[in-house]
Amino acid sequence: MHVRNVRPGPRVVTAALCATLALVGYLKVYDQPPGPEAAPGARASAAKNTGADAPPLPARTPEAQVPSVLPGVGPVTRTRIPDGTSQVFVVTGRTQDTNVATATLYERDAAGRWSRTAGPWSAHNALRGWTDDHWAGDLRSPTGVFRLGDAGGRLPDPGSQLPYDEDEEFVSPGVGFLGEPLEGSFDYVVAIDYNRVPGTTPLNKERPLGLEKGGGVWVHVDHGGPTQACISLTTDAMRELLLALDPAKEPVIVMGPADKVGR
Template sequence: MGFMRRAGSAMRTAAVAAAGLVLLAGCGGGASGDGAGGGAAAKKDGKGADGPARGPAPTTHLKAVPGVGAGLRSRIPAASRQVVAVYGKGVNSADATVVLYDKGAKGWDRKGSWAAHNGRRGWTADHREGDKRSPVGVFTLTDAGGVLADPGAKLPYTHSAAFTPPSYWAKSTRHDFDYVVAINYNRAKGTSPLDPARPDGQAKGGGIWLHMDHGSGTSGCVSISRSGMAAVLRALDPARHPVVVMGDKAHLSA
C-alpha cells in the first residue's frame, strides 16, 4: 500500500509538471496573490493567527455542528463524518476561526481550533472572480498538496515546487502554500489543487484553498497556522468524507 501511495503521489506531481500548470490558478486566481499589499505578520505562540483559538462552543458528543443552521446543515452529506467549520466574524470581515469536528457514535466532537483569515473583503453567497470574498457554503475536501513534503496526509497529496508563490507577491506570503487543502468550489475533484479547471466557468472564480496564514485577509481562501494545517492534513480522511462548512455567522446560522 505504501508503494502504491507513493507511486500515485509521484504520478500526480508529474502530471502537474507535464501540464505546465501555474500557481495563479490557485487561491482565487488573483494575479496579486492573497497577500498583495503586505499585512501584519502572523502572531506566534498561541496569541494570534499561529496558535489555537477558542471555538464558538465547547464540546463533545454534540447533536449537530455548532452555529450551523438548517440551510447549510441540510447540505452536509449524510456520509460525512468530518467537518472543517469556518466561522467568519462578519460578512465584511477577514477574521475567522476554524474548528475541526469529527463525528463518533455519540455525536460531533471538537478536535481542534485555530485563529484564521478569509477573503479580505469578507464573505459572499455569490462568489465571483476577483471579488476578494470567500464563498459561503458546504464543499467537499478531496485533494491536498504543497511546497513541503507530505506531513502524513490521508488525502492524495501533490508535493511540488509549483506551489511556490511568484516572486512579485508580498514577502509575507512566501510560505502560504507550503501546505494546501483544495476546497471543492468550482474545481475538478480528484485532481491536484494546482489544476486550473473551472467546471462552472471562469466568472464564478475558483482556486479556493485552505492554506497557511500570513497574518491578514486573503483573495478568497481560508488560512490558518502551519501547525494547524499540519494537524488538519493528518486528520482529514477520505473514508470519512470530509467537508468544509464556511461563512460568516449570519450566513452560517440561517
C-alpha cells in the same frame, strides 16, 4: 342474639386515619408521573424518605446518549452536509465583511454525537469578507458547504490521508494586502471543491463553472493578512488539519459569516 352497635374508640379512629394518610402519600409519590422538574435523584430521595418499597421508576435516557447538534451550524446549512459525512471543518467570520475567522474541526461518532477534534484556530479569509455569489477578483470568500478531498504543497507530505501532491509549483510570489510577504503560503494546501474538478491536484486549473466564477480556493498557510478568496491557518494548524482529515469520513468545509452558517 342481640347485636350492639359499638362506636370506635379514639385509638381505632386514629389508626384508620394514619393508614388512609399513608396510602394517600404513597399514591402521591409513586402513582403520579413526576413533573418535568423532577430529577431522578430527587425521586430516589423521595422514595427513601417514605420508607416504602417503591415500584421501579421509568428509565430516562441519559443526556449523553442524545445526539448533539453540530455547534454553530443551523438547520438550513445542515441539510447541505452529505449524510455520509462525519468530519466537518467549520470556518466562520463575525460578519459578512470581516476577513478574520475562527476554524474548528468536528467529528461525529457512531452514536451521532458531534465533538471538537481540532482547533479552534484563528484564520483569515478574503479581504472584503464573504459572498453567496463568488466571482473572480471580487476579493470575497465563497460561502457554503464544500468537499475537502485533495491536498498538496511545496513541502513533503506530512502524513496526510488525503491524496497529496508535492510540487515546486506551489509558490506564491509577491506581497499581500498588508505588505506582508506571501512566501511559504502554499507550503501546505487543501483544495476546497469550489469550481474545480474533484480528485485532481489542487494545481489543476480546470474550472467547470467557467473562469469568471473564480477558483483555486484553498485552505493554506497563513501569511499574516487577508487572502484573495482562500482560508489561511498557521503552519502548525495546517499540519494538524492535514493529519486529521480522513477521506473515509467524507470531510467537508462549512464556511461563511456566523449568522449565515447558523441558519
